[in-house]
Amino acid sequence: MTPFTPPGETREKVYRFVRRRILEELPPTVREVQEAFRFRAVQTAREHLERLVAEGRLVKTHGKSRGYRLPQEPGTLFVPLLGRVQAGGLRAAIEECEGYLPVQSRGSEELFGLRVQGESMTGAGILPGDIVIVRQQGESASGDIVVALVGDEATIKRLRLRGNGIELHPENPAFTPILPRGDECTILGKVVEVRRYLEG
Amino acid sequence: MTPFTPPGETREKVYRFVRRRILEELPPTVREVQEAFRFRAVQTAREHLERLVAEGRLVKTHGKSRGYRLPQEPGTLFVPLLGRVQAGGLRAAIEECEGYLPVQSRGSEELFGLRVQGESMTGAGILPGDIVIVRQQGESASGDIVVALVGDEATIKRLRLRGNGIELHPENPAFTPILPRGDECTILGKVVEVRRYLEG
DNA sequence: GTGTATGCCAGACTTTTGTCTGGTATACAA
DNA sequence: TTGTATACCAGACAAAAGTCTGGCATACAC
Numbered sequence: 001m002t003p004f005t006p007p008g009e010t011r012e013k014v015y016r017f018v019r020r021r022i023l024e025e026l027p028p029t030v031r032e033v034q035e036a037f038r039f040r041a042v043q044t045a046r047e048h049l050e051r052l053v054a055e056g057r058l059v060k061t062h063g064k065s066r067g068y069r070l071p072q073e074p075g076t077l078f079v080p081l082l083g084r085v086q087a088g089g090l091r092a093a094i095e096e097c098e099g100y101l102p103v104q105s106r107g108s109e110e111l112f113g114l115r116v117q118g119e120s121m122t123g124a125g126i127l128p129g130d131i132v133i134v135r136q137q138g139e140s141a142s143g144d145i146v147v148a149l150v151g152d153e154a155t156i157k158r159l160r161l162r163g164n165g166i167e168l169h170p171e172n173p174a175f176t177p178i179l180p181r182g183d184e185c186t187i188l189g190k191v192v193e194v195r196r197y198l199e200g
Numbered sequence: 201m202t203p204f205t206p207p208g209e210t211r212e213k214v215y216r217f218v219r220r221r222i223l224e225e226l227p228p229t230v231r232e233v234q235e236a237f238r239f240r241a242v243q244t245a246r247e248h249l250e251r252l253v254a255e256g257r258l259v260k261t262h263g264k265s266r267g268y269r270l271p272q273e274p275g276t277l278f279v280p281l282l283g284r285v286q287a288g289g290l291r292a293a294i295e296e297c298e299g300y301l302p303v304q305s306r307g308s309e310e311l312f313g314l315r316v317q318g319e320s321m322t323g324a325g326i327l328p329g330d331i332v333i334v335r336q337q338g339e340s341a342s343g344d345i346v347v348a349l350v351g352d353e354a355t356i357k358r359l360r361l362r363g364n365g366i367e368l369h370p371e372n373p374a375f376t377p378i379l380p381r382g383d384e385c386t387i388l389g390k391v392v393e394v395r396r397y398l399e400g
Numbered sequence: 401g402t403g404t405a406t407g408c409c410a411g412a413c414t415t416t417t418g419t420c421t422g423g424t425a426t427a428c429a430a
Numbered sequence: 431t432t433g434t435a436t437a438c439c440a441g442a443c444a445a446a447a448g449t450c451t452g453g454c455a456t457a458c459a460c
Contacts, residue, residue: 010407010408011407023278026226026227026266027226029265029446029447029448030447030448030449031446031447031448032447039408039409040408040409040410041408041409041410041411042447042448042449043408043409043410043411043449043450043451044407044408044409046448046449046450047406047407047408048407062448062449063415063416063447063448063449064416064447064448065229065265065266065416065417065446065447065448066226066265066266066447067448077224078220078223078224100223101304102276102302102303102304103302104301104302122325125322125325125326125327125330125396126325127325130325145398190398191398192397192398192399193395193396193397193398194394194395194396194398195393195394195395195396196325196393196394196395197392197393198345198390198391198392198393198394199392208436210437210438211437229416229417229418230417230418230419231416231417231418239438239439240438240439240440241438241439241440241441242417242418242419243419243420243421243438243439243440244437244438244439246418246419246420247436247437247438248437262418262419263417263418263419263445263446264418264446265416265417265418265446265447266417267418
């Protein structure tokens with residue numbers, strides 16, 4: 001009755017099907033897998049899926065619909081792209097963002113994108129119009145490129161720690177370093193990625 | 201009994217919640233929306249959702265679980281990241297890629313990522329170690345930054361059309377332009393995006 | 401043979417989830 | 431006043447989707 005299928009062959013196809021569905025639209029339901037492969041029993045689809053979970057090729061949330069996911073999801077997160085950030089208004093700027101950017105990430109990070117204004121970092125290959133991806137973190141290390149709120153506008157500079165104080169260094173000889181006093185500067189986060197879209 | 205909520209305010213929050221969920225993990229179920237906003241009736245969540253559909257801000261598949269989607273999904277594509285490309289081997293290089301990158305795209309394009317080697321384009325803010333996203337297209341316009349196969353290695357240069365011939369210009373005074381004869385140079389495609397990962 | 405594993409099926413149960421009917425309270429305009 | 435709209439709630443029903451028990455057939459090792 002049962003036509004013989006080499007071990008693992010169907011499962012491989014099931015894996016590719018599920019993977020494709022997860023990446024391109026929505027994780028399939030068990031019955032959607034069943035129908036895609038014309039299994040006559042739901043259980044057959046379920047067995048393949050549970051097997052893939054046992055093998056570590058998929059992970060799932062028990063009992064929830066469309067609960068199958070990829071183990072280390074390419075970790076694509078959509079982060080808000082901000083036009084400009086003004087004093088104190090990071091939260092507000094995120095609410096009113098221009099759009100969203102896909103970013104690879106481990107998921108639990110708080111990221112945002114920011115459009116670059118000015119030429120103070122051209123020496124580091126960061127040009128006006130570029131987009132920087134910023135991870136929100138209060139403290140950063142000396143040498144990191146950071147986004148800081150100085151006065152009432154956000155700027156991008158290289159951070160230098162000097163004793164108890166901090167310095168914000170441009171990377172362009174035409175600009176001079178900023179030496180803020182403690183209370184007039186907030187570090188919004190560290191630049192983890194730079195992007196430049198050459199069209200559109 | 202009912203605390204008064206300004207018209208549309210809750211709906212706005214519901215929209216943002218749903219959008220975030222769709223982009224970052226999985227579309228929520230109606231009851232997940234209900235719980236997120238602590239509505240005491242499922243119907244309240246459903247009314248907001250159906251309203252958003254009526255307004256065209258969401259679309260849905262009737263009867264299916266987690267059926268709410270965004271109208272014009274950002275279209276995220278995963279493109280292969282190549283380490284290096286050698287003569288004739290673009291197809292082969294794509295097969296043996298180092299990994300995949302999420303890229304926003306209209307879908308029908310043939311894209312690949314390429315790691316930058318050398319300093320010939322530092323003047324355009326393209327540094328060694330950066331990744332360029334390339335759209336495969338035989339012909340490009342003068343002024344485009346392109347990836348060309350000259351000899352047996354791929355290089356990134358700015359394209360200049362001069363009469364019938366082409367010139368490949370570096371963007372760094374320490375390098376000299378390449379003036380290839382027609383048959384010793386293939387344009388693999390145009391650089392549409394530049395990325396730099398500052399950690400990991 | 402026996403035992404074990406895989407691949408598949410039949411049918412049912414249970415939970416989750418989508419859907420629906422009818423209701424209350426507030427605000428606003430005719 | 432009446433009517434209409436929004437925002438919300440209560441409780442239910444029905445479909446979708448996850449889960450489970452038991453079974454059969456083939457293959458392979460002991």
